[in-house]
Amino acid sequence: MNGAGQPIRWSAPPLIANAWLRRSLIAGTVIYVMLALASLDVNWQRLAEGVPRAIRFVSAFFPPDFISRWSDIEAGLLESLTMTLTSTVVGIGLSVPIGVGAARNVAPRWVYFFCRSIIAASRSFQEIIVAIILVALVGFGPLAGFLTLSFATIGFLAKLLAEDIEAIDPSAPEAIRATGASYLQWLNYGIQPQIMPRLIGLSMYRLDINFRESAVIGIVGAGGIGATLNTAIDRYEFDSAAAILLIIIAIVMLSEYSSSWIRRKVQ
Amino acid sequence: MSSHGTTLRLRALSKRYRTGDLALDRVDLDVPAGQVMALIGPSGAGKSTLIRCVNRLVEPTSGSIVLGSTDITGLTPRGLRRARQRMGMIFQEYALVERLTVMENVLSGQLGSVGFWRSYFRRFPEATVRQAFAMLERVGLSDHIDKRADALSGGQRQRVGIARALVQNPEILLVDEPTASLDPKTSRQIMRLVCELCAEHGLAAVINIHDVQLAQLFVQRIVGLRAGRVVFDGPPGELNADVLTEIYGEEDWTASLGGKQAASSAQAALEVEEERLAGLT
Numbered sequence: 001m002n003g004a005g006q007p008i009r010w011s012a013p014p015l016i017a018n019a020w021l022r023r024s025l026i027a028g029t030v031i032y033v034m035l036a037l038a039s040l041d042v043n044w045q046r047l048a049e050g051v052p053r054a055i056r057f058v059s060a061f062f063p064p065d066f067i068s069r070w071s072d073i074e075a076g077l078l079e080s081l082t083m084t085l086t087s088t089v090v091g092i093g094l095s096v097p098i099g100v101g102a103a104r105n106v107a108p109r110w111v112y113f114f115c116r117s118i119i120a121a122s123r124s125f126q127e128i129i130v131a132i133i134l135v136a137l138v139g140f141g142p143l144a145g146f147l148t149l150s151f152a153t154i155g156f157l158a159k160l161l162a163e164d165i166e167a168i169d170p171s172a173p174e175a176i177r178a179t180g181a182s183y184l185q186w187l188n189y190g191i192q193p194q195i196m197p198r199l200i201g202l203s204m205y206r207l208d209i210n211f212r213e214s215a216v217i218g219i220v221g222a223g224g225i226g227a228t229l230n231t232a233i234d235r236y237e238f239d240s241a242a243a244i245l246l247i248i249i250a251i252v253m254l255s256e257y258s259s260s261w262i263r264r265k266v267q
Numbered sequence: 268m269s270s271h272g273t274t275l276r277l278r279a280l281s282k283r284y285r286t287g288d289l290a291l292d293r294v295d296l297d298v299p300a301g302q303v304m305a306l307i308g309p310s311g312a313g314k315s316t317l318i319r320c321v322n323r324l325v326e327p328t329s330g331s332i333v334l335g336s337t338d339i340t341g342l343t344p345r346g347l348r349r350a351r352q353r354m355g356m357i358f359q360e361y362a363l364v365e366r367l368t369v370m371e372n373v374l375s376g377q378l379g380s381v382g383f384w385r386s387y388f389r390r391f392p393e394a395t396v397r398q399a400f401a402m403l404e405r406v407g408l409s410d411h412i413d414k415r416a417d418a419l420s421g422g423q424r425q426r427v428g429i430a431r432a433l434v435q436n437p438e439i440l441l442v443d444e445p446t447a448s449l450d451p452k453t454s455r456q457i458m459r460l461v462c463e464l465c466a467e468h469g470l471a472a473v474i475n476i477h478d479v480q481l482a483q484l485f486v487q488r489i490v491g492l493r494a495g496r497v498v499f500d501g502p503p504g505e506l507n508a509d510v511l512t513e514i515y516g517e518e519d520w521t522a523s524l525g526g527k528q529a530a531s532s533a534q535a536a537l538e539v540e541e542e543r544l545a546g547l548t
Binding site: 171172174175176177178179180181182184185188189190193194196197 | 322324348349350351352354356358360362363364365366367371375376377378379380383386387428431435441
């Protein structure tokens with residue numbers, strides 16, 4: 001069946017059909033990257049001087065000293081863990097109704113826009129900025145941290161939850177609606193089972209993020225292990241700082257493994 | 268559940284989608300109590316729209332729908348929920364809540380008559396639970412009560428869907444392509460089960476179905492829909508090549524009407540079929 005008129009070559013159609021547009025985009029990107037690289041004014045001499053300085057700085061972290069500041073570290077750690085857990089629980093509690101309200105397929109228009117703007121507000125402020133404002137509002141300490149992390153959790157969890165609800169398979173909810181179920185029953189039977197694994201997974205992930213963030217916002221005065229770390233660095237006690245960093249890494253790794261284990265279990 | 272009279276009455280029912288497509292064009296249809304009716308027609312003829320208009324999963328544009336003596340079109344949200352309880356629906360892709368157990372899926376048929384917290388904690392009234400157990404036994408799923416719905420085969424899932432619809436104690440079943448995702452043997456078993464249950468409970472049913480032969484085997488009346496209009500309405504025996512051409516368009520229909528010699532009496536065809544399947548099962 002080798003017809004005479006059949007073409008023998010075939011290549012996949014390009015992503016951008018217009019050849020002129022395609023070539024000028026490629027050329028433009030190459031030129032921009034070259035210009036940008038050329039504009040980086042690297043001072044090689046300064047870099048060479050900096051290397052031993054950096055080595056000295058890093059070596060001050062060794063050996064890590066867990067002992068001399070242990071009571072401070074312990075207190076900071078407990079504060080951080082408390083802050084993490086409470087803010088995650090409160091954050092989830094707030095995120096679930098907001099997330100449901102921000103899903104286009106289950107909420108009326110005006111609720112949708114209201115909830116979306118809460119999420120947008122929460123997402124547009126970085127944790128540190130929120131922490132600075134809240135420290136100014138409620139004073140130094142873990143309360144500011146707790147409020148910051150609760151607020152930040154909404155932007156993360158409610159947004160991803162809403163997107164998950166919007167992507168559900170509509171057939172089961174339709175069937176539940178057809179039984180004469182009320183709106184809340186419909187959410188409970190038609191929607192919730194489909195998003196539950198993801199909600200649990202995201203919550204575990206957020207717990208992990210909130211712990212890491214608690215270390216960061218402590219630096220601007222929101223309490224916890226971050227405050228302890230900041231104090232250690234301010235006092236040039238780099239060996240204690242190294243101990244704190246190692247503990248943070250260990251806890252983050254631990255929560256990483258346990259959360260991925262839990263996520264696998266609920267699939 | 269009166270054993271005589273009309274269960275469902277549609278008058279000048281029209282549905283125009285926002286895209287401008289006229290899915291239903293002034294459909295008049297009466298379904299007497301206890302009658303199992305098949306709705307056939309090509310894809311896009313409005314079959315699915317028609318049964319979804321009945322329980323207002325799709326809002327009709329104009330016309331009236333009367334179930335028993337209730338005008339469905341003019342109901343408040345609460346009234347609509349109560350009316351939906353009286354109509355059991357069975358779906359093409361089963362539409363089960365995959366991550367819930369078989370029992371939870373069946374009990375969800377009673378959501379309309381229990382309060383939110385009872386349903387939230389799965390504390391359904393004893394009578395409902397007893398009925399659900401009985402219904403699961405009737406459809407042959409007694410061994411799978413606590414399994415998750417997504418652990419079942421296609422035929423088993425559709426049985427759960429049937430049990431869920433029956434637990435509602437409906438007056439009519441709205442059945443949307445019940446066999447489209449099933450193999451031929453399971454399709455027949457499911458159709459037979461639906462029709463038997465309708466007979467046992469004196470239910471009327473509107474069954475959307477693609478498979479004309481299957482419809483002829485099991486139902487008492489066939490309504491053909493084309494482009495939103497009723498173009499055929501009669502007993503299965505009256506279906507012939509001309510009628511099928513009228514509904515679906517030009518095609519060689521001899522194979523689809525294979526059971527035509529027996530189809531003069533649909534009952535005879537049913538018996539032949541049952542005999543053959545007895546050997547299979």
